[in-house]
Amino acid sequence: MRSEGGDVEIKHAPGEPGFDPSERLARRVAEVISETSTGGEFVVSSFSLETIDAVLGVNGALETAWLIEPGADVGDAIGTAAYHGHLGVHPYHLFVDEAVVFAAHDLGLAVRAWTVDDGDRISRLGALGVDALITNDVSTALRALGRSGPDSS
Numbered sequence: 001m002r003s004e005g006g007d008v009e010i011k012h013a014p015g016e017p018g019f020d021p022s023e024r025l026a027r028r029v030a031e032v033i034s035e036t037s038t039g040g041e042f043v044v045s046s047f048s049l050e051t052i053d054a055v056l057g058v059n060g061a062l063e064t065a066w067l068i069e070p071g072a073d074v075g076d077a078i079g080t081a082a083y084h085g086h087l088g089v090h091p092y093h094l095f096v097d098e099a100v101v102f103a104a105h106d107l108g109l110a111v112r113a114w115t116v117d118d119g120d121r122i123s124r125l126g127a128l129g130v131d132a133l134i135t136n137d138v139s140t141a142l143r144a145l146g147r148s149g150p151d152s153s
Contacts, residue, residue: 007112007134008033009067010046010055023054030058043112045090049080056085063087065112074100082107090114090134093121101128119144 010026012019026046033042044055045065052064065088066081068074074091078100081089088110091100096113104111113125114134122133122144135141142148 008042008044010051012048012051026051026054027058030055034059065090078104082109098128
């Protein structure tokens with residue numbers, strides 16, 4: 001649970017334009033991050049387990065997280081992510097509850113819920129102990145969590 005920076009999401013799934021089952025893009029992303037940073041400021045995530053596995057294959061020190069599709073078995077995904085050596089899971093926010101946070105944290109995984117823009121839901125997720133939120137509305141998220149933004153004094 002180390003990341004303090006941004007999320008690099010690799011959108012890569014069968015049927016999408018440019019899909020490459022060789023995971024060449026994932027490996028190149030890992031190389032670029034490894035060459036240009038310490039890696040600790042980024043989380044590399046994807047809905048594709050194979051993609052984030054490929055990232056770890058290039059640099060096992062990079063933090064990776066599995067984005068979990070709505071409707072997937074979140075408990076099973078948490079176990080799979082941990083087994084593969086990933087350090088986080090990113091479930092859709094409506095599928096995050098106390099049991100999900102506990103199970104992930106028990107295995108040493110960070111929980112970053114996506115995409116949540118409602119202030120009340122953000123507050124509830126914060127109270128559950130999620131490690132981060134993926135949002136389109138940073139100001140609302142900061143207010144809901146009782147934090148000030150970077151522009152505040």
